[in-house]
Amino acid sequence: MTSLAVPEHPWLLPGALADAVIPEATRRHRRTTRDWAVDVLAFLISLLWVLFATADALSPAPEAAIPLPHDWMVGADALLGLVCCGLLWLRRRWPLGLAVATLPLNLFSMAAAVPLLILYFTVVVHRRTAVAIAVTGAGLVTNLVFSWTRPDPNWPYWATVAWGVVITLAVLAWGMFVRARRQLIVSLRERAERAEAEQQLRVAQARHLERTRIAREMHDVLAHRISLLSLHAGALEFRPDAPSDEVARAAGVIRGSAHAALQDLREVIGVLRAEGDGDAPEPPQPTLGDLPALIAESRAAGVRVNVTDTVVAPGDVPAGLGRAAYRIVQEGLTNARKHASGAAVTVDVAGGPGTGLTVAIRNRWPVGTPAGGGLPGAGTGLVGITERVTLAGGRLAYGRDDAGDFRLAAWLPWPA
Secondary structure (H helix, E strand, O other): OOOOOOOOOHHHOOHHHHHHHOOHHHOOOOOOHHHHHHHHHHHHHHHHHHHHHHHHHHOOOOOOOOOOOOHHHHHHHHHHHHHHHHHHHHOOOOHHHHHHHOHHHHHOOOOOHHHHHHHHHHHHHHOOHHHHHHHHHHHHHHHHHHHHHOOOOOOOHHHHHHHHHHHHHHHHHHHHHHHHHHHHHHHHHHHHHHHHHHHHHHHHHHHHHHHHHHHHHHHHHHHHHHHHHHHHHHHHHHOOOOOHHHHHHHHHHHHHHHHHHHHHHHHHOOOOOOOOOOOOOOOOOOOHHHHHHHHHHHHHOOOOEEEEEEEOOHHHOOHHHHHHHHHHHHHHHHHHHHHOOOOOEEEEEEEEOOOEEEEEEEEOOOOOOOHHHOOOOOOOHHHHHHHHHHHOOOEEEEEEOOOOOEEEEEEEOOOO
8 A cells, every 4th residue: 555645845844743744764853954943943032032131131221121139130030041941952852841840930030931931832732732721821820920029110010911911822822723733734644544545445345346256257158168178078089980070070169169268267367256156146247239238228318329330240259358348338328427417428339350349438528517416436437347458458548538528448359
C-alpha cells in the first residue's frame, strides 16, 4: 500500500506536524528548521524585553516599568528574566512543567513578563484545552496579585487588571486557534490515508472477485474440452484398426480441442478458484450472439443506442471472446445509464479472425448532475473489465476523447 507523499518543504512545518506527516525514517532532527527560527526569534524578543525593562526601571523617569524601591531588586528582576529567556529553549519538551514552575514569577516580576507569556502560549498550543484553561485561571489570579503588589502610579488598579486579562485571553485565543488548525491538518491527512487504503482494498477485492468469477466461467469450458479429448483418445485406443479417415478425423478433433483448451487455460492461469461454490450449476454464460438482446433491453429502458456491427463470421467467435465482448458492452451501457442519463450511446463492434475483435462504446460527457442524483456505484466495474481484458491478452482504454465524449474501447485477440 502506498502512502501519501512527504511534503515538498518539510522544514517549514512545526515539529508537532512533522511527527504526524513525515515518516520517522526520513527525519533527522526532532526540531525542524521552522522551530529553530521561531525559538531564536522568541529568545531574542524576550531578551530585548528584559534589557528594555531593566534599563527603563533604572532610569530616573521610567516610562513602561513600574518603579522598585531598591536597585538590587531591579537587578534580581533582570536575572529572573534572563533565566526565563534561557528556559524558552526547553519549552517544547516540558511546556506544562516550566509554566507551573515559573508561575510564581507572575506575582512580582516585570522583566519576565514576555518570556512567561511565550511559555503560556506553548502550553495552550501543545496541551489539551482543560489544562490550558487551568493555567489561564492561575495566571489571572497572579495578575490580580501583581497589580496589587506593584501598582502603576499612572493607572488605577482595575485598569491594570483589565489589561492583564485582555492580554491573557488574547494569547489563549491565539494558541487555541493554532492548536485547532494543526489538529485539522493532521485529521485531514489521516482521513486521506484511510480513504486511500480503503480504495486500494476495494480495488483488490474487485480484482479477486473478478478472477474468481472468471475461473468459475472457464471451468465448464475446460471440462468440456478435456472430456472431448478423453473421448476421442479412448476411441483411438480401443479401435486401432479403424479406417484411416476416421482416425484422421478423430485426431483433428483432438488437436482442435487441445488447442482450444490451451487457449482457455491461458486465461485462467494464476487465478485461484474459491472453494465452497456449492453444487448448483451456473446459468449459461452470454456470448456475442446475445448482444442484440442486451441492446434491446437497454432500448426498452429508454436508452438511445446506435449499433454498428461489422464482425466478420460472427458465428465463429470463440465463446470466451464473445463473453468478454458482451461484458464490455454491458459495462459501457451501465455506465452510460448511471453517469450520462438521457445521452445517446454508440456501440461499435468490428473485427474478424486473425485481426482481433474491437469493441467501443461512446456517449456524450454528462452536463450537470443526472436526474435523481445518478445511480449509486462502487466504482469497481471498470476494474473488473480491465482484469478480464488483461487475462484475455487484450487492451483496454477509457476516458474522454478529443471530441469531449466518454469512450470505452477494447481490443481482444481473435486467432485465425
